[in-house]
Amino acid sequence: MRRSERIALISKTLSENPNKIISLNYFGQWLGAAKSSISEDLDIIKNAYKNSGQGELTTIPGAAGGVRYRTKRSADQIKAFLEGLSNALQDQKRIIPGGYLYMTDVVFAPEYSSKIGEIFAQLFIDKDPTHVLTVETKGIPIAFMTAKALNVPMVVARRDSRVTEGPSVGISYVSGSGQKIHNMSLAKRALPENSRVLIVDDFMKGGGTAQGMRELVAEFKAQVVGTAMVVTTAVPEKKLVEDFTTLLILEGIDTNKGEIKISINNKLIG
Amino acid sequence: MRRSERIALISKTLSENPNKIISLNYFGQWLGAAKSSISEDLDIIKNAYKNSGQGELTTIPGAAGGVRYRTKRSADQIKAFLEGLSNALQDQKRIIPGGYLYMTDVVFAPEYSSKIGEIFAQLFIDKDPTHVLTVETKGIPIAFMTAKALNVPMVVARRDSRVTEGPSVGISYVSGSGQKIHNMSLAKRALPENSRVLIVDDFMKGGGTAQGMRELVAEFKAQVVGTAMVVTTAVPEKKLVEDFTTLLILEGIDTNKGEIKISINNKLIG
Numbered sequence: 001m002r003r004s005e006r007i008a009l010i011s012k013t014l015s016e017n018p019n020k021i022i023s024l025n026y027f028g029q030w031l032g033a034a035k036s037s038i039s040e041d042l043d044i045i046k047n048a049y050k051n052s053g054q055g056e057l058t059t060i061p062g063a064a065g066g067v068r069y070r071t072k073r074s075a076d077q078i079k080a081f082l083e084g085l086s087n088a089l090q091d092q093k094r095i096i097p098g099g100y101l102y103m104t105d106v107v108f109a110p111e112y113s114s115k116i117g118e119i120f121a122q123l124f125i126d127k128d129p130t131h132v133l134t135v136e137t138k139g140i141p142i143a144f145m146t147a148k149a150l151n152v153p154m155v156v157a158r159r160d161s162r163v164t165e166g167p168s169v170g171i172s173y174v175s176g177s178g179q180k181i182h183n184m185s186l187a188k189r190a191l192p193e194n195s196r197v198l199i200v201d202d203f204m205k206g207g208g209t210a211q212g213m214r215e216l217v218a219e220f221k222a223q224v225v226g227t228a229m230v231v232t233t234a235v236p237e238k239k240l241v242e243d244f245t246t247l248l249i250l251e252g253i254d255t256n257k258g259e260i261k262i263s264i265n266n267k268l269i270g
Numbered sequence: 271m272r273r274s275e276r277i278a279l280i281s282k283t284l285s286e287n288p289n290k291i292i293s294l295n296y297f298g299q300w301l302g303a304a305k306s307s308i309s310e311d312l313d314i315i316k317n318a319y320k321n322s323g324q325g326e327l328t329t330i331p332g333a334a335g336g337v338r339y340r341t342k343r344s345a346d347q348i349k350a351f352l353e354g355l356s357n358a359l360q361d362q363k364r365i366i367p368g369g370y371l372y373m374t375d376v377v378f379a380p381e382y383s384s385k386i387g388e389i390f391a392q393l394f395i396d397k398d399p400t401h402v403l404t405v406e407t408k409g410i411p412i413a414f415m416t417a418k419a420l421n422v423p424m425v426v427a428r429r430d431s432r433v434t435e436g437p438s439v440g441i442s443y444v445s446g447s448g449q450k451i452h453n454m455s456l457a458k459r460a461l462p463e464n465s466r467v468l469i470v471d472d473f474m475k476g477g478g479t480a481q482g483m484r485e486l487v488a489e490f491k492a493q494v495v496g497t498a499m500v501v502t503t504a505v506p507e508k509k510l511v512e513d514f515t516t517l518l519i520l521e522g523i524d525t526n527k528g529e530i531k532i533s534i535n536n537k538l539i540g
Binding site: 001002004005006007008009010011012014015016041044045047048049051052054080096097098100101102104105108109110112114117136137140143144147148151153154156163164165166185189190211225 | 271276277279281282286300314315317324366367374378379380406407425426430433436493501
């Protein structure tokens with residue numbers, strides 16, 4: 001096999017397996033090449049990715065070592081993506097009677113949710129999360145793509161416990177906006193003790209749901225290492241959770257003028 | 271930029287954008303190369319993918335033309351994957367009191383659901399689906415990965431209608447196994463008339479939920495082009511939907527012996 005063919009296959013494999021360490025022996029045996037040749041192939045791929053902002057290859061030495069691919073967007077790339085996302089969400093057809101913002105199609109669209117998941121992974125990878133947690137339903141694709149980019153499992157809290165998932169731990173929580181009481185539960189076997197949990201959701205207003213997830217994590221004797229939202233409302237300014245990261249801020253919806261105002265969280269991109 | 275560097279980047283882009291036609295001009299401008307060079311790069315990638323069972327590149331001629339990547343697994347590759355999946359699911363720790371099978375972690379795991387989505391896409395791509403439909407919650411990651419592999423939107427029916435999604439269409443249906451009545455609804459704006467819908471879910475017993483989804487699709491004046499399940503129970507043999515495709519068959523769970531029996535749907539792989 002020629003070098004260019006090997007590179008096509010190695011590049012595909014790495015980009016399909018983010019944050020996974022793959023040994024050079026694996027590639028060598030699969031592609032019938034010496035380790036030194038694979039090593040040269042990887043240098044070429046590494047440079048090509050780096051020079052075009054397509055992510056980062058890292059060589060991990062040692063017996064359990066190999067090569068690892070991670071997406072790594074520059075501040076400019078993230079900003080450009082968030083501007084596109086913000087524009088898509090500011091379409092006035094998205095105003096739902098009652099002053100809500102329809103964003104289901106966007107968070108369910110592979111083109112957006114893949115990139116959102118990659119950005120969340122990039123922002124929190126140094127916290128070494130072992131699990132990504134969301135609560136059903138709308139946040140699932142984004143939580144899933146974040147888990148995929150981090151190469152960790154996703155767990156999903158249910159609104160009510162399911163007989164098909166066995167014993168579960170449930171909590172009640174008060175929504176941040178209203179005064180309604182909600183329930184949330186998670187199968188006991190879904191989350192081991194001492195897990196490092198990244199909480200992901202599509203939308204936050206008062207923060208009640210996010211706070212509920214924090215309490216649920218505590219019930220599992222696990223630890224929250226971050227809370228990541230796609231859109232957070234500007235009002236109320238004070239949320240039930242203090243420490244969170246949001247990509248976009250929903251400044252307001254003017255149902256009379258038919259205007260949605262969304263800004264990019266500039267703190268995010270420095 | 272050297273050929274090998276271009277190939278690393280083109281291979282990554284194609285595998286990250288399945289079933290999307292990307293013009294040669296796009297690659298040419300991005301990578302600063304003549305169309306003829308890009309064309310030669312693509313031939314190398316195409317052969318490398320083909321010879322190692324990594325998918326199919328197709329060149330689409332004409333003004334809207336370009337190159338398109340699709341996963342394409344051989345019958346042997348699919349069989350090997352399904353054997354691994356079946357083994358993972360037959361672990362006796364998965365038996366839930368009441369005789370249920372715990373499979374949430376598997377359908378939520380990126381390593382499994384990515385491949386299941388790709389296999390569903392491969393099986394139904396000739397039916398030209400425009401949308402993938404599931405009902406919350408457990409089927410979402412698989413439906414999402416199927417939609418990603420097909421490059422079409424995913425839509426998710428809710429168990430109850432949501433004020434934040436605007437006007438919706440709802441139906442009631444009777445579960446195939448019990449005699450319980452359930453509700454399912456979908457935002458009006460989520461599915462256009464004349465859509466070609468692929469129904470995807472993780473588990474089917476009586477087929478009531480799948481039948482509910484069919485009725486919901488009919489309410490939208492859309493058409494069901496396929497129904498794809500990960501696991502279907504052998505009993506009852508007669509389901510409420512007749513035309514469906516399943517990857518695995520749950521033959522039975524013996525709670526006394528602690529045995530789960532799952533077989534591969536051999537019809538699938540010929």
